Amino acid sequence: MRILMWVLPWLLPSLAWAETQVNIVGLFQGKAIMVINGGKPRTLAVGEVSPEGIRLVAASSDRAVIEVDGLKRELGMGQALALPSKEPAASGSVTLYADSTGHHFVDGHINGAALRFLVDTGASAVVLNSGDAKYARIDYKRGIPVSVQTANGVANAYKVVINQVRLNGLVLSQVDGLVMEGGSPAVVLLGMSALNRMEMKRDGIALTLTKKY
Structure with missing residues (x-):
């Protein structure tokens, strides 16, 4: 199992969450640990979908495949991805x-x-x-x-x-x-x-x- 216990949020552009930020911070067979929109690390098993609509398609010790709105993306350990959101930014x-x-x-x-x-x-x-x-x-x-x-x-x-x-x-x-x-x-x-x-x-x-x- 490979787990990255630190994240460098200052390397990412500041957002009002009009887009979704996904950071892969841990990988092992069948599961991935990710940080979504700067929240707490969350573990997803293959087939699970986060509340933000991110589905984990596959995971191994060195890569994760996620699916959002029918599009698949591959991420390695420590990699981050900004995904455009179809939902409006939170206005409260x-x-x-x-x-x-x-x-x-x-x-x-x-x-x-x-x-x-x-x-x-x-x-x-x-x-x-x-x-x-x-x-x-x-x-x-x-x-x-x-x-x-x-x-x-x-x-x-x-x-x-x-x-x-x-x-x-x-x-x-x-x-x-x-x-x-x-x-x-x-x-x-x-x-x-x-x-x-x-x-x-x-x-x-x-x-x-x-x-x-």
């Missing part, structure tokens, strides 16, 4: 408009997977069904199993921590979530574990969410 704010029923829906992402959200102040956490959780690469059965009361009776669920929730330019990390077994809810409920970390301002049918932390 998003404005939603109510539909004819008064509900606020928004298209967003969980761990890079595109999903539909409904603002729900009655939900204690970000709630999604098990199919959406699998789509967002959440291994929810490693979470804490709980029973929850629904309109249709008691249902099985799992408490989890979601790596990333993105609503256009507003990004939250490490958000408490709840995964329900089955196909309900049909959309992701944006509950209070996320909303408590935002300032909510209403102006007619407009709802502006601004990140606090």
